[in-house]
Amino acid sequence: MSNGPWTDEENDLIVADYFAMLADDIAGRPYNKAEHNRQLQERIDRTRTSIEFKHQNISAVLKGLGEDWIPGYKPAFNFQMTLVDAVARWLAFHPDWLGRMPGMRPVTGLQEAAQLWIGPPPTLSNQPPPQELEQMLHIARKFDVAGRDERNRALGRAGEKRVLAHERASLQAVGREDLARKVRWVSEEDGDGAGYDIESFAPDGRSRLIEVKTTNGWERTPFLITRNELVVAEERRSEWCLFRLWNFSREPKAFELHPPLDAHVALTATTFQASFQ
DNA sequence: CGATCTAACGACGATCCCTG
DNA sequence: CAGGGATCGTCGTTAGATCG
Numbered sequence: 591m592s593n594g595p596w597t598d599e600e601n602d603l604i605v606a607d608y609f610a611m612l613a614d615d616i617a618g619r620p621y622n623k624a625e626h627n628r629q630l631q632e633r634i635d636r637t638r639t640s641i642e643f644k645h646q647n648i649s650a651v652l653k654g655l656g657e658d659w660i661p662g663y664k665p666a667f668n669f670q671m672t673l674v675d676a677v678a679r680w681l682a683f684h685p686d687w688l689g690r691m692p693g694m695r696p697v698t699g700l701q702e703a704a705q706l707w708i709g710p711p712p713t714l715s716n717q718p719p720p721q722e723l724e725q726m727l728h729i730a731r732k733f734d735v736a737g738r739d740e741r742n743r744a745l746g747r748a749g750e751k752r753v754l755a756h757e758r759a760s761l762q763a764v765g766r767e768d769l770a771r772k773v774r775w776v777s778e779e780d781g782d783g784a785g786y787d788i789e790s791f792a793p794d795g796r797s798r799l800i801e802v803k804t805t806n807g808w809e810r811t812p813f814l815i816t817r818n819e820l821v822v823a824e825e826r827r828s829e830w831c832l833f834r835l836w837n838f839s840r841e842p843k844a845f846e847l848h849p850p851l852d853a854h855v856a857l858t859a860t861t862f863q864a865s866f867q
Numbered sequence: 868c869g870a871t872c873t874a875a876c877g878a879c880g881a882t883c884c885c886t887g
Numbered sequence: 888c889a890g891g892g893a894t895c896g897t898c899g900t901t902a903g904a905t906c907g
Contacts, residue, residue, distance in 0.1 A: 637875075
């Protein structure tokens with residue numbers, strides 16, 4: 591029985607196997623975890639339980655990356671950076687994985703329910719243990735998770751579309767058909783630059799300017815916000831809100847943030863302007 | 868020699884599937 | 888088709904290595 595740290599080869603093998611299962615899981619195809627484990631034991635000299643645990647570690651890495659993971663393998667922390675590197679290697683060799691269109695899962699019928707589940711924003715009170723959070727954020731920074739989501743235009747548009755449907759359905763649900771018809775997809779019709787994506791309404795008719803941020807990751811996945819968006823948020827404090835859509839590719843969930851934003855999140859400058867003098 | 872890090876076991880409930 | 892043995896799937900905790 592092999593002991594000691596997992597080698598890069600072992601990590602690469604188990605990561606590849608994990609993604610094979612994850613692909614089945616996302617596609618809704620049945621698969622046998624125990625059989626996968628046995629196959630792996632033949633190629634890696636590790637015990638069943640050791641492999642099982644490593645699967646949970648991989649889930650934790652994917653969570654940090656703001657990606658889907660296999661629900662049955664609850665993220666286990668205290669993993670090594672070599673495992674993170676192995677996951678990064680796999681993703682580098684399979685660019686299609688991150689580029690895949692959101693919502694490729696077979697339509698279940700229920701999925702098209704227009705109204706979204708909206709929960710409370712992550713707060714200090716329901717914060718995971720600091721050590722875990724730190725490990726998560728370390729990975730997020732190392733791989734620029736926020737930038738990746740921002741550059742994924744298909745993901746962003748799909749999220750906005752989803753919120754658009756949600757706003758209309760919510761207004762209809764309270765009998766404001768008139769307002770529902772007036773909801774506008776600003777970023778689609780006028781282009782970016784307004785500082786918000788959707789112009790909607792509260793049931794009482796007050797204006798609601800919604801900036802949508804979408805991720806496939808968990809609720810604490812960092813995101814990018816532009817200076818312009820911050821300016822508009824400040825100028826139109828009472829109307830503007832940030833709509834965070836997370837777990838998008840599986841079961842979209844959401845929370846809203848209202849100005850002042852720095853009451854909820856830590857704003858970190860990530861780009862600097864260089865000007866000639 | 869204590870603090871910190873890392874690997875990983877075994878119990879147990881759920882589910883499957885064979886047999887009588 | 889009911890009972891029960893076999894397999895699958897989940898998950899919390901802990902011992903040992905390493906480092907300073």
